[in-house]
Amino acid sequence: MDSTESEPPVNFCQACAVRNRAICADLLPDEIDLLNRIGRRRRLTAGEQLLWEGDDAILVANVIEGVMKLSTQTADGREQILGLAYPSDFLGRPFGQSTPYGVEALSDAQVCVFQRADFDRFAREHPRLEHKLLERTLTELDRTRKWMLLLGRMNAEQKLAAFLLELSERLAPATCSIEAGPSDELELPLSRQQIADVLGLTIETVSRQFSRMKSEGLIDLPSRREVAILQRERLEDRAA
Amino acid sequence: MDSTESEPPVNFCQACAVRNRAICADLLPDEIDLLNRIGRRRRLTAGEQLLWEGDDAILVANVIEGVMKLSTQTADGREQILGLAYPSDFLGRPFGQSTPYGVEALSDAQVCVFQRADFDRFAREHPRLEHKLLERTLTELDRTRKWMLLLGRMNAEQKLAAFLLELSERLAPATCSIEAGPSDELELPLSRQQIADVLGLTIETVSRQFSRMKSEGLIDLPSRREVAILQRERLEDRAA
DNA sequence: CGGATAGTTGACTTGATTCAAGCAGTGTGG
DNA sequence: CCACACTGCTTGAATCAAGTCAACTATCCG
Structure with a gap:
Protein backbone atom coordinates (compact mmCIF):
# COMPACT_ATOMS: atom_id res chain seq x y z
CA MET A 1 0.00 0.00 0.00
CA ASP A 2 1.46 3.37 -0.84
CA SER A 3 0.32 6.67 0.56
CA THR A 4 -2.52 7.53 -1.79
CA GLU A 5 -4.44 8.42 1.38
CA SER A 6 -3.51 11.88 2.59
CA GLU A 7 -1.45 12.21 5.75
CA PRO A 8 -1.75 8.99 7.76
CA PRO A 9 -1.51 9.53 11.53
CA VAL A 10 2.00 9.24 12.90
CA ASN A 11 2.76 5.75 14.11
CA PHE A 12 4.92 6.24 17.18
CA CYS A 13 5.39 2.53 17.68
CA GLN A 14 7.56 2.21 14.61
CA ALA A 15 10.26 4.34 16.16
CA CYS A 16 9.67 3.21 19.71
CA ALA A 17 12.78 2.60 21.78
CA VAL A 18 11.28 -0.43 23.47
CA ARG A 19 9.49 -1.76 20.40
CA ASN A 20 11.28 -5.10 20.59
CA ARG A 21 11.18 -5.61 24.32
CA ALA A 22 7.80 -4.40 25.54
CA ILE A 23 4.59 -6.36 25.44
CA CYS A 24 3.85 -5.09 21.96
CA ALA A 25 6.91 -6.88 20.60
CA ASP A 26 5.17 -9.84 18.97
CA LEU A 27 2.28 -8.00 17.40
CA LEU A 28 1.71 -8.07 13.67
CA PRO A 29 2.11 -4.80 11.78
CA ASP A 30 -1.62 -4.16 11.54
CA GLU A 31 -2.10 -4.97 15.22
CA ILE A 32 0.63 -2.50 16.11
CA ASP A 33 -1.23 -0.01 14.03
CA LEU A 34 -4.44 -0.53 15.94
CA LEU A 35 -2.64 -0.37 19.27
CA ASN A 36 -0.92 2.80 18.19
CA ARG A 37 -4.33 4.35 17.72
CA ILE A 38 -5.59 3.74 21.25
CA GLY A 39 -2.36 4.68 22.99
CA ARG A 40 -0.54 7.94 23.27
CA ARG A 41 2.88 9.13 24.31
CA ARG A 42 3.28 11.11 27.43
CA ARG A 43 6.30 12.84 28.87
CA LEU A 44 6.72 13.06 32.61
CA THR A 45 9.10 15.24 34.54
CA ALA A 46 10.90 13.86 37.57
CA GLY A 47 8.51 13.75 40.51
CA GLU A 48 5.35 13.72 38.42
CA GLN A 49 2.67 11.26 39.46
CA LEU A 50 1.16 8.99 36.81
CA LEU A 51 -1.16 6.83 38.91
CA TRP A 52 -2.57 7.26 42.38
CA GLU A 53 -2.99 4.35 44.73
CA GLY A 54 -6.58 3.27 45.13
CA ASP A 55 -7.75 5.26 42.14
CA ASP A 56 -10.07 3.49 39.82
CA ALA A 57 -7.62 1.81 37.51
CA ILE A 58 -8.05 4.27 34.69
CA LEU A 59 -4.74 3.93 32.95
CA VAL A 60 -2.15 1.37 32.07
CA ALA A 61 1.18 2.17 30.48
CA ASN A 62 4.47 1.03 29.10
CA VAL A 63 7.68 2.64 30.27
CA ILE A 64 9.69 3.86 27.32
CA GLU A 65 12.34 5.90 29.01
CA GLY A 66 13.28 6.74 32.58
CA VAL A 67 12.64 5.08 35.91
CA MET A 68 9.30 4.90 37.68
CA LYS A 69 8.57 4.23 41.31
CA LEU A 70 5.77 1.94 42.51
CA SER A 71 4.71 2.73 46.04
CA THR A 72 2.00 2.40 48.61
CA GLN A 73 1.07 4.07 51.86
CA THR A 74 1.37 2.20 55.14
CA ALA A 75 -1.26 2.36 57.87
CA ASP A 76 0.70 5.09 59.66
CA GLY A 77 0.92 7.20 56.54
CA ARG A 78 4.53 6.59 55.58
CA GLU A 79 5.36 5.75 52.00
CA GLN A 80 6.69 2.37 51.05
CA ILE A 81 8.33 1.61 47.75
CA LEU A 82 7.20 -1.67 46.23
CA GLY A 83 9.46 -1.68 43.23
CA LEU A 84 10.87 0.21 40.30
CA ALA A 85 9.87 0.07 36.68
CA TYR A 86 12.38 0.48 33.88
CA PRO A 87 12.04 0.91 30.12
CA SER A 88 9.85 -1.77 28.51
CA ASP A 89 8.18 -2.57 31.84
CA PHE A 90 4.44 -2.53 32.07
CA LEU A 91 2.57 -0.37 34.58
CA GLY A 92 -0.89 -0.48 36.03
CA ARG A 93 -3.48 -3.07 36.75
CA PRO A 94 -5.45 -4.37 33.78
CA PHE A 95 -8.65 -6.26 34.58
CA GLY A 96 -8.69 -4.91 38.09
CA GLN A 97 -10.93 -2.54 39.94
CA SER A 98 -8.38 -0.19 41.40
CA THR A 99 -4.69 0.53 41.12
CA PRO A 100 -2.93 -1.24 43.98
CA TYR A 101 -0.06 1.24 44.12
CA GLY A 102 0.89 4.75 43.14
CA VAL A 103 3.27 5.35 40.27
CA GLU A 104 5.61 8.33 40.10
CA ALA A 105 8.42 9.25 37.75
CA LEU A 106 11.78 9.29 39.50
CA SER A 107 13.59 10.73 36.53
CA ASP A 108 12.26 12.56 33.54
CA ALA A 109 10.46 9.82 31.71
CA GLN A 110 8.42 8.89 28.73
CA VAL A 111 5.54 6.44 28.81
CA CYS A 112 3.01 5.07 26.41
CA VAL A 113 -0.39 5.25 28.10
CA PHE A 114 -3.72 3.59 27.37
CA GLN A 115 -7.14 3.98 28.84
CA ARG A 116 -7.55 0.82 30.79
CA ALA A 117 -10.89 0.03 29.17
CA ASP A 118 -9.41 0.40 25.68
CA PHE A 119 -6.44 -1.69 26.62
CA ASP A 120 -8.50 -4.44 28.23
CA ARG A 121 -10.70 -4.68 25.18
CA PHE A 122 -7.74 -4.75 22.85
CA ALA A 123 -6.02 -7.41 24.95
CA ARG A 124 -9.05 -9.67 24.99
CA GLU A 125 -9.39 -9.36 21.26
CA HIS A 126 -5.71 -9.98 20.64
CA PRO A 127 -4.54 -13.04 22.53
CA ARG A 128 -1.05 -12.43 21.20
CA LEU A 129 -0.82 -9.30 23.32
CA GLU A 130 -2.45 -10.89 26.29
CA HIS A 131 -0.02 -13.73 26.06
CA LYS A 132 2.90 -11.35 26.01
CA LEU A 133 1.51 -9.55 29.01
CA LEU A 134 1.17 -12.85 30.81
CA GLU A 135 4.78 -13.74 30.11
CA ARG A 136 5.92 -10.38 31.34
CA THR A 137 3.82 -10.63 34.47
CA LEU A 138 5.21 -14.09 35.20
CA THR A 139 8.74 -12.77 34.79
CA GLU A 140 7.97 -9.83 37.02
CA LEU A 141 6.59 -12.20 39.63
CA ASP A 142 9.79 -14.24 39.53
CA ARG A 143 11.83 -11.09 39.90
CA THR A 144 9.72 -9.84 42.78
CA ARG A 145 10.11 -13.16 44.60
CA LYS A 146 13.87 -12.94 44.24
CA TRP A 147 13.68 -9.46 45.68
CA MET A 148 11.73 -10.75 48.67
CA LEU A 149 14.68 -12.90 49.51
CA LEU A 150 16.89 -9.85 49.42
CA LEU A 151 14.63 -7.96 51.78
CA GLY A 152 14.10 -10.84 54.14
CA ARG A 153 17.56 -12.23 54.42
CA MET B 1 -27.55 -36.63 27.19
CA ASP B 2 -27.95 -39.84 29.12
CA SER B 3 -25.28 -42.49 29.44
CA THR B 4 -25.89 -44.55 26.33
CA GLU B 5 -22.12 -44.44 25.80
CA SER B 6 -20.39 -47.04 27.94
CA GLU B 7 -18.34 -45.76 30.87
CA PRO B 8 -17.21 -42.22 30.04
CA PRO B 9 -13.89 -41.31 31.75
CA VAL B 10 -14.40 -39.81 35.15
CA ASN B 11 -14.44 -36.04 35.05
CA PHE B 12 -12.67 -34.98 38.20
CA CYS B 13 -13.25 -31.34 37.51
CA GLN B 14 -16.97 -31.59 38.11
CA ALA B 15 -16.46 -32.46 41.73
CA CYS B 16 -13.33 -30.36 42.21
CA ALA B 17 -13.11 -28.46 45.47
CA VAL B 18 -11.57 -25.43 43.78
CA ARG B 19 -13.70 -25.61 40.64
CA ASN B 20 -15.06 -22.11 41.14
CA ARG B 21 -11.90 -20.40 42.29
CA ALA B 22 -9.05 -21.83 40.26
CA ILE B 23 -8.03 -20.74 36.78
CA CYS B 24 -10.42 -23.23 35.26
CA ALA B 25 -13.39 -21.40 36.77
CA ASP B 26 -14.61 -19.61 33.66
CA LEU B 27 -14.24 -22.42 31.18
CA LEU B 28 -17.21 -23.73 29.26
CA PRO B 29 -18.34 -27.29 29.98
CA ASP B 30 -16.69 -28.75 26.91
CA GLU B 31 -13.46 -26.87 27.62
CA ILE B 32 -13.45 -28.26 31.13
CA ASP B 33 -13.86 -31.65 29.58
CA LEU B 34 -10.83 -31.19 27.38
CA LEU B 35 -8.77 -29.85 30.23
CA ASN B 36 -9.82 -32.75 32.38
CA ARG B 37 -8.33 -35.06 29.79
CA ILE B 38 -4.84 -33.58 29.82
CA GLY B 39 -4.63 -33.15 33.60
CA ARG B 40 -4.57 -35.69 36.36
CA ARG B 41 -5.01 -35.70 40.10
CA ARG B 42 -2.08 -36.40 42.31
CA ARG B 43 -1.89 -36.86 46.04
CA LEU B 44 1.20 -35.71 47.88
CA THR B 45 2.23 -36.58 51.39
CA ALA B 46 3.73 -33.93 53.65
CA GLY B 47 7.32 -33.32 52.66
CA GLU B 48 6.99 -34.66 49.14
CA GLN B 49 8.61 -32.62 46.40
CA LEU B 50 6.56 -31.74 43.32
CA LEU B 51 8.99 -29.54 41.41
CA TRP B 52 12.72 -29.07 41.66
CA GLU B 53 14.33 -25.68 41.21
CA GLY B 54 16.12 -25.35 37.92
CA ASP B 55 14.49 -28.40 36.43
CA ASP B 56 13.19 -28.05 32.95
CA ALA B 57 9.73 -26.77 33.61
CA ILE B 58 8.00 -30.08 33.00
CA LEU B 59 4.89 -29.65 35.07
CA VAL B 60 2.41 -27.04 36.10
CA ALA B 61 -0.32 -27.61 38.64
CA ASN B 62 -3.29 -26.32 40.56
CA VAL B 63 -3.42 -26.73 44.31
CA ILE B 64 -6.65 -28.43 45.32
CA GLU B 65 -6.00 -29.16 48.95
CA GLY B 66 -3.18 -28.55 51.41
CA VAL B 67 -0.35 -26.04 51.53
CA MET B 68 2.68 -25.99 49.27
CA LYS B 69 6.00 -24.31 49.82
CA LEU B 70 7.87 -22.39 47.10
CA SER B 71 11.55 -22.15 47.79
CA THR B 72 14.96 -21.54 46.33
CA GLN B 73 18.53 -22.20 47.34
CA THR B 74 20.85 -19.34 48.22
CA ALA B 75 24.45 -19.14 47.08
CA ASP B 76 25.64 -20.63 50.36
CA GLY B 77 23.29 -23.56 50.08
CA ARG B 78 20.65 -22.54 52.57
CA GLU B 79 17.01 -22.82 51.65
CA GLN B 80 14.89 -19.73 51.27
CA ILE B 81 11.13 -19.80 51.19
CA LEU B 82 9.64 -17.54 48.52
CA GLY B 83 6.03 -18.06 49.33
CA LEU B 84 3.24 -20.46 50.05
CA ALA B 85 0.55 -21.78 47.76
CA TYR B 86 -2.92 -22.55 49.00
CA PRO B 87 -5.94 -24.28 47.42
CA SER B 88 -6.86 -22.81 44.02
CA ASP B 89 -3.39 -21.31 43.59
CA PHE B 90 -1.44 -22.09 40.48
CA LEU B 91 2.03 -23.60 40.54
CA GLY B 92 4.86 -23.76 38.08
CA ARG B 93 6.13 -21.68 35.25
CA PRO B 94 4.21 -21.87 31.99
CA PHE B 95 5.98 -20.54 28.90
CA GLY B 96 9.33 -20.61 30.67
CA GLN B 97 12.44 -22.63 30.23
CA SER B 98 13.01 -23.77 33.78
CA THR B 99 11.20 -23.76 37.08
CA PRO B 100 12.48 -20.80 39.10
CA TYR B 101 11.77 -22.42 42.47
CA GLY B 102 11.25 -25.77 44.08
CA VAL B 103 7.79 -26.80 45.24
CA GLU B 104 7.19 -29.10 48.18
CA ALA B 105 4.05 -30.15 50.01
CA LEU B 106 4.02 -28.89 53.59
CA SER B 107 0.93 -30.83 54.51
CA ASP B 108 -0.65 -33.79 52.83
CA ALA B 109 -1.98 -32.27 49.67
CA GLN B 110 -3.79 -32.83 46.47
CA VAL B 111 -2.90 -31.16 43.20
CA CYS B 112 -4.08 -31.24 39.64
CA VAL B 113 -1.01 -31.57 37.42
CA PHE B 114 -0.45 -30.98 33.73
CA GLN B 115 2.47 -31.60 31.46
CA ARG B 116 3.70 -28.11 30.78
CA ALA B 117 3.68 -28.64 27.03
CA ASP B 118 0.05 -29.83 27.10
CA PHE B 119 -0.93 -26.97 29.32
CA ASP B 120 0.85 -24.33 27.24
CA ARG B 121 -0.83 -25.59 24.10
CA PHE B 122 -4.23 -25.69 25.74
CA ALA B 123 -3.76 -22.20 27.12
CA ARG B 124 -2.80 -20.73 23.77
CA GLU B 125 -5.81 -22.35 22.17
CA HIS B 126 -8.18 -21.22 24.89
CA PRO B 127 -7.73 -17.53 25.60
CA ARG B 128 -10.35 -17.79 28.29
CA LEU B 129 -7.98 -19.92 30.35
CA GLU B 130 -4.98 -17.81 29.53
CA HIS B 131 -6.91 -14.76 30.58
CA LYS B 132 -7.80 -16.34 33.91
CA LEU B 133 -4.18 -17.28 34.43
CA LEU B 134 -3.17 -13.72 33.70
CA GLU B 135 -5.63 -12.38 36.25
CA ARG B 136 -4.38 -14.81 38.84
CA THR B 137 -0.76 -13.96 38.12
CA LEU B 138 -1.49 -10.26 38.44
CA THR B 139 -3.20 -10.86 41.77
CA GLU B 140 -0.33 -12.99 42.93
CA LEU B 141 2.08 -10.22 41.96
CA ASP B 142 0.09 -7.71 43.99
CA ARG B 143 0.11 -10.06 46.94
CA THR B 144 3.84 -10.69 46.65
CA ARG B 145 4.53 -6.96 46.57
CA LYS B 146 2.53 -6.48 49.74
CA TRP B 147 4.57 -9.25 51.29
CA MET B 148 7.79 -7.48 50.32
CA LEU B 149 6.69 -4.61 52.45
CA LEU B 150 6.22 -6.97 55.35
CA LEU B 151 9.69 -8.39 54.94
CA GLY B 152 11.38 -5.07 54.43
CA ARG B 153 9.72 -2.95 57.04
C1' DC C 1 12.49 -46.68 78.54
C1' DG C 2 15.87 -44.38 75.68
C1' DG C 3 17.12 -41.69 71.97
C1' DA C 4 16.07 -38.40 68.55
C1' DT C 5 13.93 -34.38 67.00
C1' DA C 6 11.57 -30.00 67.65
C1' DG C 7 10.79 -26.27 70.39
C1' DT C 8 11.68 -23.05 74.32
C1' DT C 9 14.29 -20.04 77.16
C1' DG C 10 18.32 -17.38 78.81
C1' DA C 11 22.67 -14.67 78.36
C1' DC C 12 25.30 -12.28 75.38
C1' DT C 13 26.63 -10.02 70.91
C1' DT C 14 25.91 -7.41 66.96
C1' DG C 15 24.14 -4.76 63.13
C1' DA C 16 20.89 -1.42 62.12
C1' DT C 17 18.17 2.34 63.98
C1' DT C 18 17.67 6.56 66.44
C1' DC C 19 19.01 10.89 67.85
C1' DA C 20 21.95 14.59 67.22
C1' DA C 21 25.39 17.38 65.13
C1' DG C 22 27.88 18.94 61.25
C1' DC C 23 28.93 19.47 56.19
C1' DA C 24 28.27 20.53 51.14
C1' DG C 25 25.97 22.26 47.42
C1' DT C 26 22.28 25.49 45.77
C1' DG C 27 19.66 29.45 45.74
C1' DT C 28 18.20 34.19 47.34
C1' DG C 29 18.44 38.76 48.67
C1' DG C 30 21.05 42.53 50.32
C1' DC D 1 29.83 38.95 45.55
C1' DC D 2 29.14 37.36 49.96
C1' DA D 3 26.26 36.19 53.97
C1' DC D 4 22.32 33.37 54.98
C1' DA D 5 19.30 29.89 54.93
C1' DC D 6 17.62 25.52 52.97
C1' DT D 7 17.86 20.92 51.56
C1' DG D 8 20.09 16.59 51.09
C1' DC D 9 23.68 14.02 52.76
C1' DT D 10 27.26 12.33 56.01
C1' DT D 11 29.18 11.10 60.40
C1' DG D 12 29.28 9.95 65.38
C1' DA D 13 27.45 8.08 69.77
C1' DA D 14 23.97 5.71 72.15
C1' DT D 15 20.25 2.40 72.01
C1' DC D 16 17.66 -1.57 70.88
C1' DA D 17 15.72 -5.51 68.35
C1' DA D 18 17.00 -9.59 66.48
C1' DG D 19 20.70 -12.86 65.95
C1' DT D 20 23.93 -16.23 68.00
C1' DC D 21 25.35 -19.62 71.11
C1' DA D 22 24.15 -22.71 74.52
C1' DA D 23 21.47 -25.17 77.83
C1' DC D 24 17.27 -27.10 78.78
C1' DT D 25 12.42 -29.23 78.03
C1' DA D 26 8.68 -31.48 75.58
C1' DT D 27 7.11 -34.63 72.37
C1' DC D 28 7.32 -38.31 69.39
C1' DC D 29 8.41 -43.06 68.16
C1' DG D 30 10.87 -47.09 68.07
Missing part, protein backbone atom coordinates in the same frame (compact mmCIF):
# COMPACT_ATOMS: atom_id res chain seq x y z
CA MET A 154 20.28 -9.87 53.34
CA ASN A 155 22.18 -7.32 55.35
CA ALA A 156 22.60 -3.68 54.46
CA GLU A 157 25.77 -4.20 52.43
CA GLN A 158 24.29 -7.01 50.36
CA LYS A 159 21.14 -5.02 49.73
CA LEU A 160 22.93 -1.97 48.48
CA ALA A 161 25.35 -3.99 46.35
CA ALA A 162 22.49 -5.91 44.76
CA PHE A 163 20.59 -2.69 44.20
CA LEU A 164 23.47 -1.01 42.39
CA LEU A 165 24.07 -4.06 40.22
CA GLU A 166 20.42 -4.37 39.28
CA LEU A 167 20.29 -0.68 38.51
CA SER A 168 23.31 -0.87 36.26
CA GLU A 169 21.85 -3.84 34.40
CA ARG A 170 18.39 -2.50 33.93
CA LEU A 171 19.44 1.00 33.08
CA ALA A 172 21.96 -0.24 30.54
CA PRO A 173 19.79 -0.98 27.48
CA ALA A 174 18.38 2.52 27.56
CA THR A 175 21.39 4.65 28.33
CA CYS A 176 23.92 2.60 26.42
CA SER A 177 22.24 2.22 23.09
CA ILE A 178 25.32 3.98 21.74
CA GLU A 179 28.07 2.27 23.72
CA ALA A 180 28.09 -1.47 24.34
CA GLY A 181 28.06 -3.45 27.58
CA PRO A 182 26.54 -2.70 30.99
CA SER A 183 27.39 0.77 32.13
CA ASP A 184 29.68 1.23 35.10
CA GLU A 185 28.78 4.88 35.43
CA LEU A 186 25.30 5.24 36.79
CA GLU A 187 23.18 8.26 37.18
CA LEU A 188 21.10 7.53 40.25
CA PRO A 189 17.44 8.28 39.66
CA LEU A 190 16.77 8.04 43.40
CA SER A 191 17.64 10.09 46.44
CA ARG A 192 19.25 8.41 49.44
CA GLN A 193 15.88 8.38 51.15
CA GLN A 194 14.25 6.65 48.21
CA ILE A 195 17.01 4.06 48.04
CA ALA A 196 16.47 3.43 51.73
CA ASP A 197 12.74 2.98 51.11
CA VAL A 198 13.38 0.49 48.33
CA LEU A 199 15.80 -1.56 50.41
CA GLY A 200 13.99 -1.43 53.70
CA LEU A 201 16.77 0.53 55.38
CA THR A 202 17.22 3.98 56.85
CA ILE A 203 18.85 6.85 55.03
CA GLU A 204 21.75 6.82 57.49
CA THR A 205 22.50 3.17 56.89
CA VAL A 206 22.44 3.66 53.13
CA SER A 207 24.78 6.59 53.44
CA ARG A 208 27.18 4.66 55.66
CA GLN A 209 27.28 1.75 53.23
CA PHE A 210 27.95 4.08 50.32
CA SER A 211 30.81 5.65 52.24
CA ARG A 212 32.23 2.28 53.18
CA MET A 213 32.10 0.94 49.64
CA LYS A 214 33.80 4.07 48.44
CA SER A 215 36.55 3.85 51.05
CA GLU A 216 37.10 0.23 50.09
CA GLY A 217 37.48 1.21 46.46
CA LEU A 218 34.46 -0.74 45.21
CA ILE A 219 32.72 2.32 43.90
CA ASP A 220 33.26 6.01 43.43
CA LEU A 221 30.78 8.77 44.15
CA PRO A 222 31.57 11.69 41.85
CA SER A 223 28.42 13.48 43.00
CA ARG A 224 25.27 12.77 44.97
CA ARG A 225 23.46 11.43 42.00
CA GLU A 226 26.30 9.54 40.37
CA VAL A 227 27.88 6.21 41.14
CA ALA A 228 30.80 4.62 39.33
CA ILE A 229 31.29 0.91 39.75
CA LEU A 230 35.06 0.43 40.02
CA GLN A 231 35.28 -3.25 40.87
CA ARG A 232 32.21 -5.01 39.58
CA GLU A 233 33.35 -8.50 40.57
CA ARG A 234 33.99 -7.60 44.16
CA LEU A 235 30.67 -5.80 44.26
CA GLU A 236 29.00 -8.95 42.96
CA ASP A 237 30.66 -10.93 45.73
CA ARG A 238 29.17 -8.58 48.27
CA ALA A 239 25.71 -8.98 46.80
CA ALA A 240 25.78 -12.79 47.00
CA MET B 154 8.02 -4.90 59.76
CA ASN B 155 9.39 -6.17 63.04
CA ALA B 156 9.18 -9.73 64.29
CA GLU B 157 5.86 -9.27 66.07
CA GLN B 158 4.19 -7.68 63.05
CA LYS B 159 5.52 -10.38 60.76
CA LEU B 160 4.22 -13.23 62.84
CA ALA B 161 0.86 -11.59 63.44
CA ALA B 162 0.43 -10.96 59.72
CA PHE B 163 1.48 -14.48 58.93
CA LEU B 164 -1.06 -16.03 61.28
CA LEU B 165 -3.83 -13.83 59.96
CA GLU B 166 -3.03 -14.61 56.34
CA LEU B 167 -2.87 -18.28 57.17
CA SER B 168 -6.26 -18.22 58.84
CA GLU B 169 -7.78 -16.41 55.89
CA ARG B 170 -6.31 -18.54 53.18
CA LEU B 171 -6.82 -21.83 54.93
CA ALA B 172 -10.44 -20.98 55.69
CA PRO B 173 -12.21 -21.77 52.41
CA ALA B 174 -10.78 -25.27 52.42
CA THR B 175 -11.08 -26.31 56.02
CA CYS B 176 -14.30 -24.55 56.76
CA SER B 177 -16.47 -25.62 53.87
CA ILE B 178 -18.69 -27.07 56.60
CA GLU B 179 -18.62 -24.28 59.13
CA ALA B 180 -18.87 -20.61 58.18
CA GLY B 181 -16.47 -17.70 58.75
CA PRO B 182 -12.68 -17.59 59.01
CA SER B 183 -11.39 -20.26 61.33
CA ASP B 184 -9.78 -19.20 64.59
CA GLU B 185 -8.33 -22.63 65.17
CA LEU B 186 -5.46 -23.23 62.81
CA GLU B 187 -3.52 -26.34 62.14
CA LEU B 188 -0.04 -25.07 61.28
CA PRO B 189 1.30 -26.73 58.16
CA LEU B 190 4.79 -25.40 58.93
CA SER B 191 7.43 -26.07 61.53
CA ARG B 192 8.92 -23.20 63.50
CA GLN B 193 11.96 -23.31 61.26
CA GLN B 194 9.81 -23.03 58.14
CA ILE B 195 7.85 -20.14 59.61
CA ALA B 196 11.16 -18.46 60.34
CA ASP B 197 12.26 -19.01 56.74
CA VAL B 198 9.05 -17.52 55.40
CA LEU B 199 9.28 -14.46 57.60
CA GLY B 200 13.00 -13.85 57.33
CA LEU B 201 13.56 -14.49 61.03
CA THR B 202 15.32 -17.11 63.12
CA ILE B 203 13.59 -20.00 64.82
CA GLU B 204 14.36 -18.55 68.24
CA THR B 205 12.75 -15.23 67.43
CA VAL B 206 9.64 -16.96 66.10
CA SER B 207 9.43 -19.06 69.22
CA ARG B 208 9.82 -16.06 71.48
CA GLN B 209 7.10 -14.17 69.65
CA PHE B 210 4.75 -17.13 69.90
CA SER B 211 5.39 -17.33 73.63
CA ARG B 212 4.84 -13.64 74.07
CA MET B 213 1.58 -13.60 72.14
CA LYS B 214 0.41 -16.52 74.19
CA SER B 215 1.34 -14.89 77.49
CA GLU B 216 -0.50 -11.76 76.37
CA GLY B 217 -3.60 -13.78 75.65
CA LEU B 218 -3.68 -13.04 71.93
CA ILE B 219 -3.37 -16.66 70.95
CA ASP B 220 -3.27 -20.09 72.47
CA LEU B 221 -0.93 -22.92 71.53
CA PRO B 222 -2.69 -26.19 72.28
CA SER B 223 0.12 -28.11 70.61
CA ARG B 224 3.15 -27.47 68.43
CA ARG B 225 1.15 -27.59 65.27
CA GLU B 226 -1.96 -25.80 66.44
CA VAL B 227 -2.72 -22.14 67.01
CA ALA B 228 -5.94 -20.68 68.29
CA ILE B 229 -6.57 -17.02 67.66
CA LEU B 230 -8.19 -15.72 70.83
CA GLN B 231 -8.31 -12.00 70.12
CA ARG B 232 -8.36 -11.46 66.40
CA GLU B 233 -8.76 -7.69 66.60
CA ARG B 234 -5.77 -7.18 68.84
CA LEU B 235 -3.78 -9.49 66.61
CA GLU B 236 -4.77 -7.38 63.62
CA ASP B 237 -3.56 -4.29 65.44
CA ARG B 238 -0.19 -5.91 65.92
CA ALA B 239 0.06 -6.76 62.24
CA ALA B 240 -0.59 -3.18 61.11
